[in-house]
Every structure is written in C-alpha cells, then in structure tokens.
Amino acid sequence: MKLSFRLNDKAIALECEPADTLAEVLRNTLNLNGTKVSCEVQVCGACTVLVDGVPVSACTYLAYEARDKNVTTIEGLEKSDGTLHPLQQAFIDEFAFQCGYCTPGMIMSAKALLDENPKPTRDEIIHHMDGNICRCTGYVPIVAAIERAAEVLAKESKK
Amino acid sequence: MSAEKKTDFQVVNHSLPRRDGRVKVTGKAQYVADLKLIGMAYAKVLRSPYAHAKILSIDKSRAEAHPGVHCVVTGFDLDGINPYYGHAVKDHPLLAIDKVRYAGEPVAAVVAIDERTAFEALELIEVKYEELKAIFTPEEAAAKDAPLLHQRQFEAGALRGFEGEVTAGKGSNICQSHKIQWGDVDKAFKEAAAVIEGEYYFPMTYAYAMEPYVAIADVNDQGVTIYSSAQHPFMVRHDLKSVFNLPVSSVRLIVPFVGGGYGSKSYTKIEPLVAACSWKAKRPVKLQLTVEEAMLTTRSDDAFTWMRTAVDAHGKIIARQAKIMMNTGAYAENSPLVVEKSTNRCVGPYAIPNVLIENSSYYTNTVPASSYRGFGCAQVTLPGESQIDELAAKIGKDPYEFRLANAAKPGEEFFPGMRPFDGTLKQDLETAAKAVGWGKPLEKNHGRTVAVSGSDAGAYPLTSTAIRVHADGSVTIMTGSTELGQGSHTVLPQIAAEELGVPFEKVRVVSSDTAITPYDRSTGASRTTTLMGSAVLEASRDAIQQMVVMAADVLKVKPEQIQTVRGGVRCGEAQLSWSEVICKFYALPDGEVIGRAYIRKSGKFSALPVFWEAAATGCEISVDEETGKISMEKLATVGDVGLAINPALAEGQDIGAATMGMGIGLFEELVYEGSQLVNGSILDYRLPRFSDLPKQVELHLVQNQDGVGPYGAKGGGEASLNSMAANIANAVDQAVGVRIRQAPLTPERVWRALKEKKSNMANRG
Numbered sequence: 004m005k006l007s008f009r010l011n012d013k014a015i016a017l018e019c020e021p022a023d024t025l026a027e028v029l030r031n032t033l034n035l036n037g038t039k040v041s042c043e044v045q046v047c048g049a050c051t052v053l054v055d056g057v058p059v060s061a062c063t064y065l066a067y068e069a070r071d072k073n074v075t076t077i078e079g080l081e082k083s084d085g086t087l088h089p090l091q092q093a094f095i096d097e098f099a100f101q102c103g104y105c106t107p108g109m110i111m112s113a114k115a116l117l118d119e120n121p122k123p124t125r126d127e128i129i130h131h132m133d134g135n136i137c138r139c140t141g142y143v144p145i146v147a148a149i150e151r152a153a154e155v156l157a158k159e160s161k162k
Numbered sequence: 163m164s165a166e167k168k169t170d171f172q173v174v175n176h177s178l179p180r181r182d183g184r185v186k187v188t189g190k191a192q193y194v195a196d197l198k199l200i201g202m203a204y205a206k207v208l209r210s211p212y213a214h215a216k217i218l219s220i221d222k223s224r225a226e227a228h229p230g231v232h233c234v235v236t237g238f239d240l241d242g243i244n245p246y247y248g249h250a251v252k253d254h255p256l257l258a259i260d261k262v263r264y265a266g267e268p269v270a271a272v273v274a275i276d277e278r279t280a281f282e283a284l285e286l287i288e289v290k291y292e293e294l295k296a297i298f299t300p301e302e303a304a305a306k307d308a309p310l311l312h313q314r315q316f317e318a319g320a321l322r323g324f325e326g327e328v329t330a331g332k333g334s335n336i337c338q339s340h341k342i343q344w345g346d347v348d349k350a351f352k353e354a355a356a357v358i359e360g361e362y363y364f365p366m367t368y369a370y371a372m373e374p375y376v377a378i379a380d381v382n383d384q385g386v387t388i389y390s391s392a393q394h395p396f397m398v399r400h401d402l403k404s405v406f407n408l409p410v411s412s413v414r415l416i417v418p419f420v421g422g423g424y425g426s427k428s429y430t431k432i433e434p435l436v437a438a439c440s441w442k443a444k445r446p447v448k449l450q451l452t453v454e455e456a457m458l459t460t461r462s463d464d465a466f467t468w469m470r471t472a473v474d475a476h477g478k479i480i481a482r483q484a485k486i487m488m489n490t491g492a493y494a495e496n497s498p499l500v501v502e503k504s505t506n507r508c509v510g511p512y513a514i515p516n517v518l519i520e521n522s523s524y525y526t527n528t529v530p531a532s533s534y535r536g537f538g539c540a541q542v543t544l545p546g547e548s549q550i551d552e553l554a555a556k557i558g559k560d561p562y563e564f565r566l567a568n569a570a571k572p573g574e575e576f577f578p579g580m581r582p583f584d585g586t587l588k589q590d591l592e593t594a595a596k597a598v599g600w601g602k603p604l605e606k607n608h609g610r611t612v613a614v615s616g617s618d619a620g621a622y623p624l625t626s627t628a629i630r631v632h633a634d635g636s637v638t639i640m641t642g643s644t645e646l647g648q649g650s651h652t653v654l655p656q657i658a659a660e661e662l663g664v665p666f667e668k669v670r671v672v673s674s675d676t677a678i679t680p681y682d683r684s685t686g687a688s689r690t691t692t693l694m695g696s697a698v699l700e701a702s703r704d705a706i707q708q709m710v711v712m713a714a715d716v717l718k719v720k721p722e723q724i725q726t727v728r729g730g731v732r733c734g735e736a737q738l739s740w741s742e743v744i745c746k747f748y749a750l751p752d753g754e755v756i757g758r759a760y761i762r763k764s765g766k767f768s769a770l771p772v773f774w775e776a777a778a779t780g781c782e783i784s785v786d787e788e789t790g791k792i793s794m795e796k797l798a799t800v801g802d803v804g805l806a807i808n809p810a811l812a813e814g815q816d817i818g819a820a821t822m823g824m825g826i827g828l829f830e831e832l833v834y835e836g837s838q839l840v841n842g843s844i845l846d847y848r849l850p851r852f853s854d855l856p857k858q859v860e861l862h863l864v865q866n867q868d869g870v871g872p873y874g875a876k877g878g879g880e881a882s883l884n885s886m887a888a889n890i891a892n893a894v895d896q897a898v899g900v901r902i903r904q905a906p907l908t909p910e911r912v913w914r915a916l917k918e919k920k921s922n923m924a925n926r927g
Binding site: 030035036037038039040041042043044046047049076077078080081087091092094095096098100101102103104105106107110128129130132133135136137138139140141142143144145146 | 177179180182183184185186187188189190191192193195196369370371372373374419420421422423424452453646647648649810811814815817818820821822843844845849850851852853855859861
C-alpha cells in the first residue's frame with residue numbers, strides 16, 4: 004500500500020505492507036539505520052522516534068499510523084551545516100554513552116522532554132526517561148547531559 | 163612498579179571526548195544489524211521445547227517447499243564440516259545433533275528471502291522427540307543416578323587458556339574442577355578465635371547487551387567471511403577454521419561497532435550456525451536473534467558456595483575454605499576458565515596464610531553459561547565480602563578497619579605463584595569510606611558499607627599491533643581490540659598521540675578485521691588498555707626508531723646524531739616533522755612507516771595475572787521495613803587503575819559496572835521453573851532503570867602508576883561490579899539486622915527475612 008508522511012522535514016512517499024512497523028520502514032526501506040531495535044516490545048526505548056513531536060516506539064508503531072504526520076528520527080537533528088543539536092553535543096561532552104546502541108532512542112526521548120518542558124528537574128528527567136534502558140552508563144552521565152542540554156537551549160532561546 | 167613514572171602528559175590522562183562520539187550521537191555508527199550484503203538471505207532458528215530429549219526425526223520437506231525458503235538446515239545435514247566447536251572444550255554442536263540438552267537449543271534453521279518468510283516456515287518443520295530425564299541444578303547433576311548430558315569425551319579446545327584436563331564426558335556431569343590450596347586449613351580453623359560459616363547462592367544473570375547477537379556469514383570459494391557482534395574475533399576465527407577445516411587465512415571475521423558485550427559476546431556464539439546456513443544456502447545469510455533468543459544463548463554461571471573464614475585473636479584473617487558448585491548449563495563455553503577464576507577470586511585481595519578452595523562446574527539442562535563481566539568474581543565476592551563484615555561484627559571491629567588491617571599490601575605476594583599485588587587497597591578503601599561518609603551518624607533503617615574485590619585479570623598476554631604513520635603525519639592504528647563502548651577507539655589513539663607527538667584528532671583506529679588487523683587474543687578481562695595499550699606504545703616507539711634512521715638518511719648523518727623532539731626530529735639546526743621525514747625519505751608526498759609490536763608472556767608480562775584488578779565500592783542504603791524494598795541512597799566507586807589514560811572513560815566503566823552489580827544485588831535473576839526459563843524476556847527480567855539511580859553518586863580513581871601497562875596504567879571496568887551484591891547484603895544487615903546470603907535481595911526476600919526475624923524474637927520473648 005502507499006504511504007506518505009514527512010520525515011525529518013522532507014516529504015516521503017513509498018510502498019509498504021500493512022504489517023510493516025515504522026522501524027522496518029525506516030531501517031529496511033529507507034536505509035535509515037540510526038533508529039535501533041532491541042526489545043521489539045516497546046519496553047527498552049532504543050527505537051524511540053518522534054511522531055508529531057510525541058515519542059513513540061518505532062518497533063511496534065505501525066508505519067501506516069504515521070501517514071500524513073511529521074516523523075523525526077535521530078538523522079533529523081543535525082543541522083545542514085553540521086552543527087549538532089545541543090542534546091547530541093551534550094551527550095558527547097558528558098560521555099553519556101558507551102556502546103551507543105541506546106543513544107539515538109535516548110536522545111529522541113530527551114528531545115521530547117525538553118521540547119515540552121525546557122527546564123526539567125532531575126526527578127522530572129528520571130521520570131520521563133524511565134522507559135529508556137541503557138546497560139553501559141548507569142544513567143548518571145545521561146541525566147547530566149540532559150541537564151546540560153537544557154541549559155544550552157535556554158541560553159540559545161534568550162539570544 | 164613502572165620504570166617510567168612520567169607525569170607531564172600532553173594527551174594521555176586527559177578526559178578527551180570519545181572518537182566515536184559524533185557517529186554515535188547522529189545514528190551513523192554501524193553495527194552488524196545495520197549491514198546488508200548483496201544477495202543476502204535471512205535465517206530464523208527453530209528451538210527445542212524440551213530440556214533433554216532424543217531427536218528421533220526431523221521432517222523439513224514442508225518448510226523447504228514453502229515459497230521463499232532457500233533451505234532448512236538441521237543436525238542431520240552437517241556431513242562435510244566439523245559441527246562441534248568450543249575454544250575450551252569442543253562439546254558444542256552448531257545445531258543439536260541426536261539430542262537436545264536445554265529448552266531453547268537450536269534444532270533447525272530456515273534460510274529464506276526475508277525474516278518473515280523464514281519465521282513462517284519454522285512451524286512447518288516437524289521434529290519428533292523422545293523426552294529424557296533432565297537435571298537443572300549442580301546438586302541434581304552430581305546425584306548418583308543423574309542422567310549424563312554428554313556421553314562422549316571431548317577434545318580440548320585449542321585455546322583453553324586453562325591447564326586442567328578435560329573432564330567433560332568422562333562419566334560424570336562435571337564440566338571442570340579446580341582447586342587451590344596452601345597452608346594448613348584444618349589446623350588454622352581449630353586454632354581460630356572466631357569463625358564465620360555460611361551457604362550462599364549467586365543467581366543466573368543475563369548481561370542484556372542492547373544489541374542482541376547478530377551475524378552475517380558469506381561462505382564461498384574464497385573461504386568464510388563473517389560480520390559479527392563478537393568481542394573476540396580471533397578466537398571465533400579459530401573455531402570457524404576448525405569447523406570448515408580451512409587455513410586461518412581463509413577465515414575472516416569483521417566486527418564493526420558492538421552494541422554492548424559485558425562478556426556475553428566473548429567467544430563463539432551464533433557464528434558457526436550462520437556460517438553453516440550460508441554454506442548450505444550458497445549465499446550470504448544474516449541471523450539476528452531477538453532478545454528472548456539471546457537470553458537462550460548465554461547467561462552467567464550461578465553458584466552455590468559454602469564458605470568459612472577464620473580470624474585469630476589479633477583480628478588477622480588466618481584461613482578461608484570454600485566448596486563451590488557452579489551451574490554451567492548444557493555446554494562448556496568458557497566455564498572452565500570461569501571455574502578457575504572464581505576459585506582464585508575467593509581469596510579476595512586479602513593476605514590469608516591458609517586457603518583451600520574446591521570448585522566444580524556441572525553440566526545441566528539449562529542455557530549454557532559463559533563469561534559475564536567480572537568473570538566468576540561476583541559469584542564468590544558475595545560470600546567472601548559478606549563474611550568479612552560478619553567476622554568484623556563477631557570480633558567487635560569496624561568492618562572498614564578490619565579490611566584495612568587484612569588487605570593485601572602493595573608488592574605483597576599474597577597469592578602464591580602469582581604476580582605480587584600491584585594495587586593500593588588502603589587508599590581505595592579510604593577513598594570509598596570517605597565518599598560514603600564513614601563514621602557519620604546513620605538514620606534508622608539505613609546501612610552504610612564498603613567492600614573490595616581483587617581479580618587476576620588481563621587474560622593471557624598475546625597481543626600485536628601495527629601503527630602506520632602516513633606522509634602527512636596522520637596515523638592509523640591497526641588493532642584487533644574491539645570497540646564495545648569501553649572506549650578503545652579513544653584510549654589507543656591517546657597513547658599513540660602521546661608517544662608520536664601528533665594531534666589526537668589525526669590518529670584513527672581500524673579495528674577487529676582478522677584479515678587486516680594484527681592478532682589480539684581477546685577484548686575482555688579488562689585487558690585492552692594494559693596489553694593493547696602497551697602494544698600501541700611499543701609500536702609507536704618502533705615507528706619513531708625507524709623514522710630516526712630515515713631522518714639520518716635524509717640528512718646524511720648517523721642515526722646517533724639525530725635527536726627526537728615532540729612530533730619529529732632535530733639534528734643541529736635542522737628540524738623535521740614526521741611528515742617531512744617520510745616525504746623526504748620517499749621523495750614523494752606519500753608513503754608510510756609501519757611500527758610494530760608483539761606482546762607475549764615475557765618480560766614485564768611474564769608473571770600472571772597481567773595485573774590485579776582492584777576496586778572498592780561503597781554504598782548507603784535504606785530499607786522499607788513494611789515492603790522490604792531497598793533504596794540506594796549513595797553509591798561510590800573507586801577504581802584502582804594505575805593511571806587513567808582517559809579518566810572520564812575509566813569512571814564511566816566503573817559506574818556502569820557498579821550499576822550492573824547493583825542490579826544483581828537488588829533484582830536481576832534468571833529463574834527456572836522446571837525445564838523452562840520463566841522470565842526469559844525483557845518484560846520479565848528486571849534491569850536497572852533511570853528510576854533506580856542512587857540518590858548520590860561519587861566516582862573516584864586511584865592513580866599511583868603502579869600497573870604494568872602504559873605509563874603505569876592497568877585495567878578497570880569489572881571490579882566495581884564484583885563487590886556490589888555483598889555491599890548490599892552487608893548494608894541490609896546493618897540497616898535492619900537480617901543476614902541474607904543470596905542475591906538478588908528482592909523486596910520479597912528482605913521482607914521474609916524481616917518477618918522471620920520478628921517471629922524468632924517473639925518466640926524468644
């Protein structure tokens with residue numbers, strides 16, 4: 004069946020099966036492999052992408068559900084001049100990943116939080132991010148990265 | 163002690179940003195799951211529903227007739243290859259042959275045009291089984307009438323890393339036994355002023371790498387090429403060479419970024435199976451396991467330990483004795499080495515004059531156990547460090563002071579025949595105790611503890627590398643060490659940049675392609691910084707020596723007249739950068755110099771272990787008496803790393819390891835009910851989450867440059883896990899007065915222990 008939506012601010016039209024998940028369409032049809040798949044039961048958060056700004060688990064979200072919507076993936080955060088999103092930069096600066104497999108989903112979940120709540124408390128960060136699992140870092144540097152990115156974004160918005 | 167205590171570092175010992183940072187935060191880092199080969203097919207695996215059964219027949223005709231299916235491979239289709247593999251014991255068939263030994267064992271694989279088709283065809287395969295009596299615990303396996311899992315005696319694997327004889331298949335279910343002994347334990351316990359004795363259980367756990375096992379194999383006339391999420395590509399190459407009876411040069415393992423390992427991707431896993439699929443299907447084949455399947459592939463050894471420890475009237479530990487039964491599951495995997503290591507690690511980093519540790523691992527009809535971060539150490543540090551606290555309480559000593567008084571001292575030969583202790587436990591303990599506020603008043607139902615562990619780490623020293631210095635002064639490091647997230651792609655360039663005096667940004671790593679990168683035994687046992695780091699340092703110096711000779715040639719002087727300066731050479735007035743040396747030598751602005759290094763068990767690496775991996779951890783917990791729930795108030799890690807090549811990365815390893823250890827202490831446990839693993843899914847297996855974050859965390863490093871590695875460095879990354887379960891058990895005892903000798907300390911176990919304590923007190927009252 005035909006499917007069209009906006010992906011990282013570009014119009015996309017493609018053919019897919021009704022049972023295809025958004026993760027399958029992104030990874031297999033569009034070769035956008037930044038979105039990782041781990042648990043396949045929307046528990047670990049590795050596959051998190053934004054649909055109309057709302058974080059969803061692409062591993063179980065049917066691609067068809069994204070029709071005519073705005074999908075943002077990790078590939079959509081870097082500016083065309085190569086500048087990283089403040090969250091991406093903060094993840095580097097705070098050593099907020101090791102193996103990197105959970106990182107795209109982690110950054111997308113964090114983006115959803117900061118878009119909604121630009122000045123989250125530590126408890127709000129922990130509560131929002133609880134659906135994303137990281138096995139490497141012990142979460143400590145990830146919380147620090149989100150706090151740092153929030154500060155940077157606050158400064159940017161004042162300019 | 164390191165001969166060179168350099169301190170004015172330019173690149174090393176700085177927390178430089180990770181070299182893989184940008185690719186990982188933009189989603190561009192490639193893992194095996196992201197790769198596709200031209201003409202690639204996909205495999206799915208049919209698994210045994212029975213724990214122990216004969217395979218009477220397999221009818222695959224309907225599955226093979228299913229549209230889109232290329233072929234179905236079973237244990238009956240493996241004539242022409244050697245289907246048994248194993249670096250320690252060659253007991254593991256790539257698909258079940260004649261019988262299955264655990265529920266979840268691969269019985270057949272379907273290769274099809276896509277994963278869905280392969281999955282659909284699985285249920286068209288008809289397997290007839292005859293169920294056999296099964297055993298699930300070491301106790302059942304050791305019983306006189308226990309069925310034997312393995313009837314035949316196996317060959318030793320070529321790369322056992324272990325000197326004991328192969329006991330597998332010798333008429334019992336013992337996979338491997340190991341024993342250490344010195345002094346006179348019986349006499350010491352008779353003369354002891356106080357003794358603590360107890361039985362402990364350390365659970366089966368799952369490493370849960372976020373990336374489940376995945377491999378792509380392409381078997382053709384050129385040989386075998388495999389892309390895999392393997393930690394040790396050279397070890398896997400050896401197994402594959404044996405399976406297909408090929409020269410080493412015809413087997414190529416390529417490992418891109420790995421999505422977490424923690425030991426669970428050590429050694430060979432699904433590679434022989436996917437290679438057999440490609441061999442049969444005559445095309446490249448990809449096999450991507452689900453998390454549930456990964457949980458049916460590897461776990462840690464669970465351990466039943468009886469231990470006793472004795473102290474004399476002066477508070478000196480005089481003896482420790484233990485008997486350990488480990489549950490290695492259906493196949494040996496790396497368990498022989500886990501048995502050896504867990505035996506050695508019972509001693510803890512304490513100087514104990516009388517020791518007797520007897521340890522056996524048993525085959526059972528459960529998921530095969532193998533390496534897991536810490537490698538047998540956590541299993542025995544739960545009993546060991548629990549008994550230290552109990553002994554201290556028994557003789558009225560502060561457990562921190564008691565540890566200080568008994569810990570191995572720098573340079574002490576506390577383990578006969580092994581490398582003298584190369585850490586500084588006193589400083590580790592002091593730092594941990596200070597971090598958790600030792601001696602300050604505690605609130606009700608709070609407990610505060612410190613604990614240590616010491617592991618004979620580094621595995622076997624066999625490592626080589628090549629450093630290519632290019633004509634523009636940039637550098638490529640060729641390394642067989644795998645980037646699992648631990649940061650080898652950052653640390654190794656830091657060492658090369660330090661030595662060669664070139665900018666860190668100009669050093670790139672090419673890693674883990676056995677056709678290209680020189681041999682490295684493995685990426686595990688915290689060995690990369692120490693061994694590969696030393697190789698990179700030596701190879702950089704080798705390149706410098708060659709460039710000095712080249713500079714002499716260019717300047718028409720003797721090499722002795724050439725003086726090295728940072729990033730190049732000087733001779734009188736003339737000064738040349740490495741780039742200028744190379745370009746002038748070849749008379750072309752291109753070309754390169756290759757520095758090499760081979761590390762073996764010789765020189766400073768002749769004593770084993772390569773280094774003692776030591777760390778202290780400390781914590782403060784609170785216990786809710788109503789529910790038994792434990793909350794982590796504070797957590798402190800102290801990594802005794804000699805010198806941190808990249809302090810932020812070293813601390814990151816410590817908090818990651820401590821969090822895994824905390825998970826085991828609080829809630830992680832694979833549970834069998836009868837023949838089935840009942841919580842073998844991410845929905846049921848409880849992992850640490852954001853909301854489990856300790857309220858306060860302090861990370862510390864002790865850097866005395868006392869390691870055998872570059873600039874006095876030594877490894878880290880496992881030790882902070884090892885003592886966490888003991889820490890939590892000790893803290894619970896302190897907080898609410900119940901001693902729990904089993905991990906994890908789930909709310910239910912704590913609540914039951916509290917209830918029992920109350921009823922005992924009521925009975926007494």
